[in-house]
Each structure stands twice: as structure tokens, then as C-alpha cells.
Amino acid sequence: xxxxxxxxxxxxxxxLANPEAHLDKAPDRSGNQAALQNGARIFINYCxxxxxxxxxxxxxxHDIGLNDEQISENLLFTGNxxxxxxxxxxxxxxxKVMFGAAPPDLTLVARVRGSDWLYTYLRGFYRDDSxxxxxxxxxxxxxGMPHVLWELQGEQELGNDHELKxxxxxxxxxxxxxAAVADLVGxxxxxxxxxxxxxxxxxxxxxxxxxxxxxxxxxxxxxYWKDVH
Numbered sequence: 001x002x003x004x005x006x007x008x009x010x011x012x013x014x015x016l017a018n019p020e021a022h023l024d025k026a027p028d029r030s031g032n033q034a035a036l037q038n039g040a041r042i043f044i045n046y047c048x049x050x051x052x053x054x055x056x057x058x059x060x061x062h063d064i065g066l067n068d069e070q071i072s073e074n075l076l077f078t079g080n081x082x083x084x085x086x087x088x089x090x091x092x093x094x095x096k097v098m099f100g101a102a103p104p105d106l107t108l109v110a111r112v113r114g115s116d117w118l119y120t121y122l123r124g125f126y127r128d129d130s131x132x133x134x135x136x137x138x139x140x141x142x143x144g145m146p147h148v149l150w151e152l153q154g155e156q157e158l159g160n161d162h163e164l165k166x167x168x169x170x171x172x173x174x175x176x177x178x179a180a181v182a183d184l185v186g187x188x189x190x191x192x193x194x195x196x197x198x199x200x201x202x203x204x205x206x207x208x209x210x211x212x213x214x215x216x217x218x219x220x221x222x223x224y225w226k227d228v229h
Contacts, residue, residue, distance in 0.1 A: 021139035023119075029183060030196070031197060036190055039185070039190075042183065043188070043191075048086060050103045052107075055085070057086070068082045099144045100132075107191060117139065118185045119185045120138075120139050121140055123153070123178065124138035124139050125156065126155075126157055127157055131143075133147075135150075150170065152170050152172045152177055
């Protein structure tokens with residue numbers, strides 16, 4: 001059931017993805033609260049206008065170091081409350097008319113596509129006048145989504161050698177844009193499993209507990225079988 005739900009949510013992203021595209025390695029932002037906070041800010045400012053994160057609540061941002069006041073003052077723009085789910089205000093039917101398909105929910109997108117795919121995708125938009133939105137993507141051919149981060153990155157063109165070239169700079173330098181995308185992808189990865197950090201930190205303690213238990217179990221076994229041996 002869980003796999004089916006994920007497949008249904010991400011079907012629009014899976015349909016046209018290019019499996020042969022080269023994927024760049026996404027920088028690891030796990031454990032970097034400042035980067036994750038910046039990623040959350042980018043997500044809410046640029047992605048949440050069309051996409052929802054229906055399994056994520058704003059107050060879950062406590063895990064990355066934000067308190068209720070910071071969330072309310074900096075990340076709530078539509079009258080939502082801190083305990084509300086992250087849902088877009090864009091009606092689904094309007095989205096279908098504008099983009100041809102309703103934008104998928106992004107709560108689990110990093111778990112389905114992977115960080116490298118998202119990192120490459122968000123840096124792979126280029127101008128294409130043949131597309132309704134004026135944009136295309138190197139890893140998602142004929143993508144319906146426009147390049148919502150174009151003001152930050154600028155405009156790229158795809159050359160005859162299939163290499164991307166920045167022809168109109170954005171507000172950020174290429175290095176700054178790559179860092180911002182890495183923060184956004186890091187947040188998307190965190191959002192897919194908010195307890196991942198806790199789970200990983202708990203792992204060594206669980207293994208240590210098993211080790212201690214093994215010592216007692218072995219000693220008990222020797223005591224029970226000492227007359228046999």
C-alpha cells in the first residue's frame with residue numbers, strides 16, 4: 001500500500017524522466033541545520049505555490065532548529081497555523097489547466113527520485129521556445145513545470161553539443177545557485193524522512209545494546225550447559 005501511494009503521488013514525475021541522463025552528485029546537507037533552514041525557506045517561497053507537502057507539518061521544522069515564532073514570522077504567508085500541513089493554495093483543477101497535469105505532492109519526492117536526480121533536475125532547465133512554458137529540462141524531457149528558480153539561476157541554453165550554457169545571469173552566481181539547490185534538495189530529503197537523523201544516531205546504541213545482551217546470553221548459556229561440557 002505504501003509503495004502504491006508513493007507511485008501515485010509521483011507518477012507525473014516518473015512518466016517522462018530520462019533514465020539515461022547523467023546525474024551530478026548532490027552535496028550532503030544532512031545534519032547542517034543552517035542549510036536545511038535555507039532549503040525550507042526556498043521550498044516554501046518557490047515550490048509551495050504549486051506543490052503541496054501533504055504529509056509534512058510546519059511545526060516539524062522544530063527538528064531543524066526553528067521555533068514557532070520564527071516559523072510564523074518567516075515561513076507562513078497564507079494565514080496557515082504552525083500546526084497545519086504544508087498544502088498549496090492552488091486549486092487542483094486550475095493547476096491541470098495551467099500545466100496539463102496537477103503538480104505532484106513533494107513530501108516523498110526525494111525518497112522516490114533520489115537526491116542526485118533532484119539536484120541535477122533543478123540545475124538542468126534551459127530555454128526552449130517550442131514548449132508552452134518556454135522551458136525544458138535535460139533530465140525531464142518536455143517537462144510541464146516552468147523554471148520557478150530562473151530569477152536565481154538566470155537563463156540557460158542547450159548547445160549543439162548538448163551542454164548547458166548560461167546566457168543570462170540570475171541573482172546568484174552559478175556557485176551560489178548550486179549551493180542553494182543543494183540546500184533545497186537537502187530539505188526535500190529531510191522532509192521525506194524527518195526522523196532519519198535520530199534513527200541513524202540510535203543505531204549504534206541499539207547495536208551496543210545487542211552486544212551487551214549477547215554477553216549475558218552467552219554467560220547464561222555457559223551456566224546452563226556447564227555440566228554437559
